Amino acid sequence: MMNDNIKKKMCLNKILHNDNTVGYVFAAPFIIGFLGFTIIPILVSLYYSFTNYNLTTSETWIGLQNYARLFQDTRFLKSVRVTLIYVLTSVPLKLIFALFIAYLLTKKSRGVTFYRSLYYVPSLIGGSIAVALVWKELFSTRGLINSLFISAGLEKVSWFGDQKMAMIPLVLMSVWQFGSSMIIFAAGLKEISPTYYEAAKIDGANKRQIFSHITLPCLSPIILYNLVMQTISAFMSFTQAFVITRGGPNDATNFYALYVYNQAFKYYDMGYASAMSWVMLIIMSLITFLIFKSSKRWVFSEAGE
Amino acid sequence: MEGKAVGINFKNRASKIIYHCFIIVFGFIMVYPVLWMITGSLKNNAEILNSSLSIIPPNWRWSNFVTGWKGFGGIGFATYFKNSFLVSGLATFATVISSACVAYALARIKFRGRKIWFTAMLCTMMLPAQIILIPQYIIYNRLGFVGSIIPLVLPHFFGQAFFIFQMMQFTSGIPRELDEAATIDGCSKYSIFTRIILPLLKPSIVTTIIIQFYWKWDDFMGPLIYLNKPQTYTVSIAIKLFADASSTTDFGAMFAMSTLSLIPVFLIFLFFNKYLVEGISTSGLKG
Numbered sequence: 001m002m003n004d005n006i007k008k009k010m011c012l013n014k015i016l017h018n019d020n021t022v023g024y025v026f027a028a029p030f031i032i033g034f035l036g037f038t039i040i041p042i043l044v045s046l047y048y049s050f051t052n053y054n055l056t057t058s059e060t061w062i063g064l065q066n067y068a069r070l071f072q073d074t075r076f077l078k079s080v081r082v083t084l085i086y087v088l089t090s091v092p093l094k095l096i097f098a099l100f101i102a103y104l105l106t107k108k109s110r111g112v113t114f115y116r117s118l119y120y121v122p123s124l125i126g127g128s129i130a131v132a133l134v135w136k137e138l139f140s141t142r143g144l145i146n147s148l149f150i151s152a153g154l155e156k157v158s159w160f161g162d163q164k165m166a167m168i169p170l171v172l173m174s175v176w177q178f179g180s181s182m183i184i185f186a187a188g189l190k191e192i193s194p195t196y197y198e199a200a201k202i203d204g205a206n207k208r209q210i211f212s213h214i215t216l217p218c219l220s221p222i223i224l225y226n227l228v229m230q231t232i233s234a235f236m237s238f239t240q241a242f243v244i245t246r247g248g249p250n251d252a253t254n255f256y257a258l259y260v261y262n263q264a265f266k267y268y269d270m271g272y273a274s275a276m277s278w279v280m281l282i283i284m285s286l287i288t289f290l291i292f293k294s295s296k297r298w299v300f301s302e303a304g305e
Numbered sequence: 306m307e308g309k310a311v312g313i314n315f316k317n318r319a320s321k322i323i324y325h326c327f328i329i330v331f332g333f334i335m336v337y338p339v340l341w342m343i344t345g346s347l348k349n350n351a352e353i354l355n356s357s358l359s360i361i362p363p364n365w366r367w368s369n370f371v372t373g374w375k376g377f378g379g380i381g382f383a384t385y386f387k388n389s390f391l392v393s394g395l396a397t398f399a400t401v402i403s404s405a406c407v408a409y410a411l412a413r414i415k416f417r418g419r420k421i422w423f424t425a426m427l428c429t430m431m432l433p434a435q436i437i438l439i440p441q442y443i444i445y446n447r448l449g450f451v452g453s454i455i456p457l458v459l460p461h462f463f464g465q466a467f468f469i470f471q472m473m474q475f476t477s478g479i480p481r482e483l484d485e486a487a488t489i490d491g492c493s494k495y496s497i498f499t500r501i502i503l504p505l506l507k508p509s510i511v512t513t514i515i516i517q518f519y520w521k522w523d524d525f526m527g528p529l530i531y532l533n534k535p536q537t538y539t540v541s542i543a544i545k546l547f548a549d550a551s552s553t554t555d556f557g558a559m560f561a562m563s564t565l566s567l568i569p570v571f572l573i574f575l576f577f578n579k580y581l582v583e584g585i586s587t588s589g590l591k592g
Binding site: 017019020021022023024025026027028029030031032033034036037038040041042044045048053055104105107111115117118119120121122124125127128129130131133134135136137138142144176228232233235236238239243257260261264265270273274277280281284288 | 324325328329332335336338339341342345353354403406407409410411414415416417419422425426429431432433434435436437438439440441442443444446460462463464469493494495498519520523524525526530541542544545547548556559560562563564566567570571574578
């Protein structure tokens with residue numbers, strides 16, 4: 001009897017301290033979360049994308065109708081175009097700007113840490129609703145930017161009334177928040193071995209040659225990381241458009257995420273919004289895949305890594 | 306010879322001065338909108354709209370803070386701040402605990418299926434959160450959680466890929482000899498986590514706390530979708546109410562409350578600047 005109990009206890013102990021048990025005990029939160037908060041929702045949304053669910057009445061299966069509707073929806077097509085324009089302008093500008101400032105701040109000189117913090121401030125608070133509201137005021141008809149234009153002898157611009165202009169404040173706001181890309185670039189610049197620079201100097205390379213033949217190739221993996229991350233987040237831009245332009249004028253800034261939000265939470269057209277989310281997932285995966293695929297041509301990896 | 310040296314010195318100094326001037330002036334332009342907002346909290350509507358370039362308030366009108374603090378419909382900003390602290394605090398706490406556990410499993414324990422779960426974790430890191438927003442909403446709606454803070458907090462109890470990854474990077478820097486020594490001393494895998502890994506993980510935990518807290522603090526879309534009662538609104542939703550008001554927007558009060566809402570973020574930044582910069586750069590470098 002006694003012996004049996006001890007045996008049982010030892011057996012239990014063995015199971016309890018087995019690597020598989022320990023691993024699954026500690027990984028359990030992620031596994032549950034992954035299934036419950038990622039896989040199941042994705043499958044649920046796939047199901048609803050084939051229905052006309054509207055939160056109140058029960059759904060009916062309508063097949064591919066939602067997807068067919070997407071290609072006839074001119075507002076949807078416009079939102080895709082507008083989002084692409086936003087991504088293709090804001091991401092490169094932001095990265096170039098971040099790299100430029102990071103490069104300026106690699107100089108060993110007093111105050112660099114302070115400067116880096118200074119330049120990080122816009123990003124630190126950039127996601128905040130407060131900043132979006134300030135941005136709206138800065139670009140309003142009587143706002144700061146227009147006062148600057150007038151004192152420079154230029155015409156006032158109706159930023160949010162003009163279809164061609166409305167995108168500019170949003171792009172500028174995104175570029176303005178270059179801080180985290182800058183910090184990542186700065187860390188990458190620090191990692192480049194000084195021996196490369198010394199060798200290049202001995203060979204008589206000038207500053208521009210050093211930058212394009214040493215700094216850029218060494219930094220290319222980090223450029224790739226920033227490019228992927230910024231592209232994904234630019235595709236998902238919501239708050240700025242929601243607060244500053246409300247998608248207008250005439251849908252000129254009706255970003256994809258904003259349009260999905262409106263379909264889902266303004267018109268309660270959950271089925272249609274689910275279909276849109278799926279199309280977004282496919283577009284995003286395709287773009288990420290293309291970036292990675294192209295990276296083989298331009299990302300330089302050091303031998304031995 | 307000497308003259309030339311002085312010349313180079315002079316040239317060096319001049320270029321240094323130009324460099325610093327450029328960085329400072331440009332940096333000032335960068336933070337100008339923020340300064341404009343902060344000082345705008347001391348102006349009234351007319352001053353904000355008419356003398357829009359200047360950042361120095363003509364009269365220091367502290368009254369904006371009093372009117373702003375009153376909030377909307379009898380619910381003051383004290384409530385909104387309390388809600389924001391509750392949501393951000395709970396979510397941050399949950400993220401730290403759960404992510405540390407998962408990071409330990411994935412970085413240190415050789416269990417079956419580890420590679421698959423690691424890949425799954427990397428995939429969720431790349432998956433934009435907004436894609437699962439709608440199905441999540443439908444599920445929470447079915448469960449009757451919409452309107453409470455549960456949808457804003459619950460997912461964080463299951464680890465967050467970005468932080469798991471960062472903690473894994475950090476854990477791999479902790480020497481394995483420590484684990485082995487502890488095993489010889491009779492430590493189980495469970496107590497290795499609580500007695501060795503967790504205490505040594507502190508810098509990474511601090512980074513997680515900072516970044517997660519300010520992400521949740523700034524979060525707008527989550528509260529916008531899930532919170533529908535004014536008593537449960539967070540600060541970010543409440544500030545938006547100033548702009549939604551049917552009458553003219555009280556810019557002074559809006560800027561005053563906006564300024565207050567940025568204080569926690571600024572304080573964290575001031576005190577933990579080093580951790581924040583390290584966190585952003587390490588998670589980025591190895592991605």
